[in-house]
Amino acid sequence: MARVDYYDDPAAPAINSVVPSVTVAVLDDQGRLLLIHKIDNDLWALPGGGHDAGESIVDTAVREVQEETGVDVEIVGLVGTYTDPRHVMAYDDGEVRQQFSLCFAGRVLGGSAREDGTETKAVRWVEPADIPSLNIHPSMRLRIEHALDERRSAPYLG
């Protein structure tokens, strides 16, 4: 489904939906970060997605990483909350969501990175030094920076 992001834009349509969602920052034992590459918009991102009714938000995080990357993780911490109502996502069916996302920290239990054939993404373990040169949405880059900042002892609350 096509989606248009608005950020602090007076032209953004009115919010009519709030769907909790997650992203997950997973580091391997070499300190590389698990990222997905969305072919349609050429953006790199943390794996993640929307909460389904009937699951805990931690279940959502584990499920989305498995579905999108093939990697099995456990959730070991919370990087932060990202619920800025100035970030609005408009879908082509008329749904207009405000950002409402939790970013978790995950640890690898098993599995191996593989492309998600149905959503046409690439999946890579990326060296932190290579992240600045990747095309990443500012709202996603903020979460990655928080996840990689070892000085941060408490979750970001936004």
Place this chain on the structure above:
Amino acid sequence: MARVDYYDDPAAPAINSVVPSVTVAVLDDQGRLLLIHKIDNDLWALPGGGHDAGESIVDTAVREVQEETGVDVEIVGLVGTYTDPRHVMAYDDGEVRQQFSLCFAGRVLGGSAREDGTETKAVRWVEPADIPSLNIHPSMRLRIEHALDERRSAPYLG
């Protein structure tokens, strides 16, 4: 609006709604916890309520404490996430929500505790030693215990 809570109950109706909500644990400079007393069901609880579209979840927390207690707070931390799908709340208009709540830690900025006339609640600063004898729902007591546990350095994730 009348509400029935189900906890791990096979007779609970099917979930048809997810609304992010908050509770807030506010301690004063004497170490007392801000609690509200719901007259209708005789339960004590942390102040809190549901997210409104167009606000950040931190805005929700500040607004709900002000509305329910008269106390102005800033949010200084996250106690945990409480999103157990086995906790289901059925409202008399047919809405059936699963639990989806974040518990924040708040610090007093100003205002003073006063009853919320429209929702018929009592508001009290309660000594931690007096909390065990109060009538508190188990899911709420869990959050209070986490909030008062000074050994806890990271948010509870559930």
